[in-house]
Amino acid sequence: MSQIIGLLNCHNSPELGGLTSSRPLASTSFLGRFAFCDFALSNFCNAGIDAIGVLIKDHQRSMLKHMGNLSSWTNNTKIGREVIFYNERGILNPAYNTDVANVKENDWVLYDSQASTIVVASPHIVANIDLRPIIEEHMARGEDLTIVYKPIKDADKEFIGSYAFKVDKDGYVVETAKNAGRKKEANVSLEVWIMKRDVLFEILKAHERVDMSFGFRETMEYLLKAERIKVRAVPWTGYARRFDSFKHYIDYSFEMLNPDIAASLFVKERPIYTLTHDTPPALYGSKANVSDSFVSNGCIVEGTVRHSIICRDVKVGKDAVVEDSIVFSNVSIGDKATVKNCVIDKYSIITARHAIEGDGKTPIYLKQGAIL
Amino acid sequence: MGTRLAAMILAGGKGTRLQSLTKKVAKPAVSYGGKYRIIDFPLSNCANSGITSVGVLTQYESSELNTYIGNGEKWGLNGVRSLTSVLTPKETEEGSNWYLGTADAIYQNIDWLDRVDPEYVLILSGDHIYSCSYEPMLKKHIQTGSDCTISVYRVPIEEASRFGILVANEKDEIVQFVEKPKKPISNLASMGIYIFTYKVLRAALLADHKKEDSSHDFGKDIIPTMLSEKRKLSVYLYEGYWKDVGTVASLHQANMDLLMSAGTTNLYTVQGDNRIYSEDAHSTPQYIGANASVSDSLINQGAQILGKVRHSVISGDTLVEEGASVVNSVVMNGAVIRKGASVYDAIVGPDTLVDYNEKVNGERDGIVLVVNGKAARL
Numbered sequence: 049m050s051q052i053i054g055l056l057n058c059h060n061s062p063e064l065g066g067l068t069s070s071r072p073l074a075s076t077s078f079l080g081r082f083a084f085c086d087f088a089l090s091n092f093c094n095a096g097i098d099a100i101g102v103l104i105k106d107h108q109r110s111m112l113k114h115m116g117n118l119s120s121w122t123n124n125t126k127i128g129r130e131v132i133f134y135n136e137r138g139i140l141n142p143a144y145n146t147d148v149a150n151v152k153e154n155d156w157v158l159y160d161s162q163a164s165t166i167v168v169a170s171p172h173i174v175a176n177i178d179l180r181p182i183i184e185e186h187m188a189r190g191e192d193l194t195i196v197y198k199p200i201k202d203a204d205k206e207f208i209g210s211y212a213f214k215v216d217k218d219g220y221v222v223e224t225a226k227n228a229g230r231k232k233e234a235n236v237s238l239e240v241w242i243m244k245r246d247v248l249f250e251i252l253k254a255h256e257r258v259d260m261s262f263g264f265r266e267t268m269e270y271l272l273k274a275e276r277i278k279v280r281a282v283p284w285t286g287y288a289r290r291f292d293s294f295k296h297y298i299d300y301s302f303e304m305l306n307p308d309i310a311a312s313l314f315v316k317e318r319p320i321y322t323l324t325h326d327t328p329p330a331l332y333g334s335k336a337n338v339s340d341s342f343v344s345n346g347c348i349v350e351g352t353v354r355h356s357i358i359c360r361d362v363k364v365g366k367d368a369v370v371e372d373s374i375v376f377s378n379v380s381i382g383d384k385a386t387v388k389n390c391v392i393d394k395y396s397i398i399t400a401r402h403a404i405e406g407d408g409k410t411p412i413y414l415k416q417g418a419i420l
Numbered sequence: 421m422g423t424r425l426a427a428m429i430l431a432g433g434k435g436t437r438l439q440s441l442t443k444k445v446a447k448p449a450v451s452y453g454g455k456y457r458i459i460d461f462p463l464s465n466c467a468n469s470g471i472t473s474v475g476v477l478t479q480y481e482s483s484e485l486n487t488y489i490g491n492g493e494k495w496g497l498n499g500v501r502s503l504t505s506v507l508t509p510k511e512t513e514e515g516s517n518w519y520l521g522t523a524d525a526i527y528q529n530i531d532w533l534d535r536v537d538p539e540y541v542l543i544l545s546g547d548h549i550y551s552c553s554y555e556p557m558l559k560k561h562i563q564t565g566s567d568c569t570i571s572v573y574r575v576p577i578e579e580a581s582r583f584g585i586l587v588a589n590e591k592d593e594i595v596q597f598v599e600k601p602k603k604p605i606s607n608l609a610s611m612g613i614y615i616f617t618y619k620v621l622r623a624a625l626l627a628d629h630k631k632e633d634s635s636h637d638f639g640k641d642i643i644p645t646m647l648s649e650k651r652k653l654s655v656y657l658y659e660g661y662w663k664d665v666g667t668v669a670s671l672h673q674a675n676m677d678l679l680m681s682a683g684t685t686n687l688y689t690v691q692g693d694n695r696i697y698s699e700d701a702h703s704t705p706q707y708i709g710a711n712a713s714v715s716d717s718l719i720n721q722g723a724q725i726l727g728k729v730r731h732s733v734i735s736g737d738t739l740v741e742e743g744a745s746v747v748n749s750v751v752m753n754g755a756v757i758r759k760g761a762s763v764y765d766a767i768v769g770p771d772t773l774v775d776y777n778e779k780v781n782g783e784r785d786g787i788v789l790v791v792n793g794k795a796a797r798l
Contacts, residue, residue, distance in 0.1 A: 329718045332714050332718070
């Protein structure tokens with residue numbers, strides 16, 4: 049699909065507590081193996097989109113490290129490329145550092161390309177969406193803007209603050225409002241926007257005229273209300289979660305330990321691609337006792353691990369116990385140490401015999417490089 | 421501009437004794453250690469030794485192996501000044517020939533070597549498992565001013581008659597070479613790793629090609645001839661882990677050597693500066709189920725373990741169902757072990773299905789190999 053540009057939009061990512069204090073959500077680790085941006089980027093790749101732009105808002109070091117050689121998510125490494133969009137001026141002006149401003153600042157990418165269609169997706173929505181038929185339909189019908197939504201029945205708990213839509217019988221959006229969590233049923237946005245090239249330029253123009261603090265969402269809402277564009281909404285009924293808080297990060301990570309739920313996200317036809325680290329397979333000692341967990345490559349487990357997610361290159365010492373916890377990469381847990389109900393960030397060390405237990409409600413978060 | 425050291429990896433062997441594991445793939449492409457193929461080891465060693473020109477000579481069932489090697493990207497051997505070439509037998513003006521022996525394979529690629537223009541050539545085997553840098557060996561080769569340096573390791577003298585045995589003097593110069601001697605007088609076994617000064621090698625290969633009675637083999641022809649010509653040949657003593665997996669049992673053993681209980685070597689002790697690189701499959705995270713039990717094992721990403729795994733090596737994209745048990749076994753990529761099945765002392769080949777309640781080697785009679793490819797059709 050060479051007439052398409054995919055934009056990964058890291059501007060609207062919610063914070064995940066301490067996890068996102070020194071890294072963007074997009075490059076935050078998920079299930080020990082992935083970063084959040086892998087899902088949207090893999091969706092682009094699996095739809096055959098080769099030209100990809102990554103809209104970085106902040107923390108560019110962490111993001112660039114994960115992006116690697118900027119061709120990990122393209123089908124053809126010559127035709128395909130990943131371009132970093134970064135709004136240098138926006139850093140000094142956070143209120144105006146929006147996704148639209150970033151695209152405008154880097155609009156040479158658009159002028160360089162003949163692309164007729166632009167697809168935008170966000171890293172904080174974790175879903176394995178088959179974009180190809182949605183994009184094809186959008187193009188065949190000549191739509192202005194197609195958005196992907198999920199009809200949910202627990203809108204009082206999920207997708208709070210996200211845009212929700214009323215859709216008419218022809219599938220067009222007639223009303224938008226933020227989900228305040230008052231109703232159970234809602235059509236919530238999965239923040240996938242497929243737009244005509246002209247519509248993108250219209251958004252860029254409107255942004256300048258109407259309100260420079262607007263992002264895509266606000267500008268599109270304005271254009272819809274002004275009846276300048278028609279917005280078609282397409283439902284996606286597969287797995288989709290909006291990662292918008294530390295608590296949701298925990299809940300949604302652990303729900304993946306249910307093999308049926310995991311199978312709804314990881315489907316054979318559309319793999320999720322990520323960066324390789326060339327770590328050897330996980331090594332289990334003779335007294336290892338592991339259940340109900342994800343364990344990544346490079347780990348050496350000699351103790352007990354229950355209902356936990358263990359990232360790459362983690363050491364769990366002899367007679368150590370790890371329960372209900374998420375352990376990030378390169379963490380070392382000493383012999384006879386106990387870790388329960390914790391999220392331990394990268395490069396931390398739990399010394400031998402040390403015990404750390406969170407209460408049942410919110411896990412304790414240990415920041416990167418902590419030594420206990 | 422020439423290169424200092426070029427590597428030629430001999431990867432054309434069939435590996436007949438690995439039975440059906442090598443029916444469709446060459447031995448260097450056989451799966452090992454849950455994640456790797458055997459050829460990852462010599463290729464990673466080349467990368468870790470700063471070698472940038474690598475020729476891989478393939479012949480038997482080469483399509484899977486050739487595809488796997490590609491442009492060397494998996495081992496980082498695709499940089500701006502790197503070259504990784506798959507060298508298969510080809511048709512020439514003189515006709516078309518298969519590689520007749522190890523030396524003939526190099527002879528047929530003299531053009532490639534001339535283009536690379538190396539000072540020294542490293543000859544490697546594509547089916548040996550070991551992790552090292554070749555730099556100290558090259559250093560010794562240069563310091564001693566040898567024409568050829570052969571890497572050796574010490575074997576128990578009672579096993580020495582299975583190997584090519586070298587006798588060296590106190591200056592590490594080779595004075596005698598005997599292939600599989602009945603009464604060995606040395607325990608220095610050749611590892612089939614040679615560094616030649618290219619000029620010398622080139623002349624030796626041209627001369628050997630003209631000999632009608634030659635079998636065109638390094639061990640049988642090139643080395644003995646060079647010795648008789650009073651060339652300077654030295655030994656380089658290698659002391660780390662090294663394994664030539666010839667049989668199903670030795671492949672099984674080499675896998676078990678990676679486990680923590682083996683206490684000798686494992687992929688973690690060899691990492692450090694000498695990381696082993698491999699293909700990264702786009703698999704899901706490794707999942708250990710709620711009722712699973714896993715101990716003393718090596719398990720790759722993409723494996724789903726819902727049953728019992730003891731003292732085993734499990735590759736990616738495998739499934740061990742609840743109530744199934746795998747003991748002292750190697751389970752290769754894509755294999756499925758159904759509920760109630762049990763596997764003992766076995767190698768379960770790629771995409772192999774062990775069906776419900778099936779018992780593999782229940783009587784534990786040696787190491788068995790199961791290959792059926794049925795899981796690919798599930």
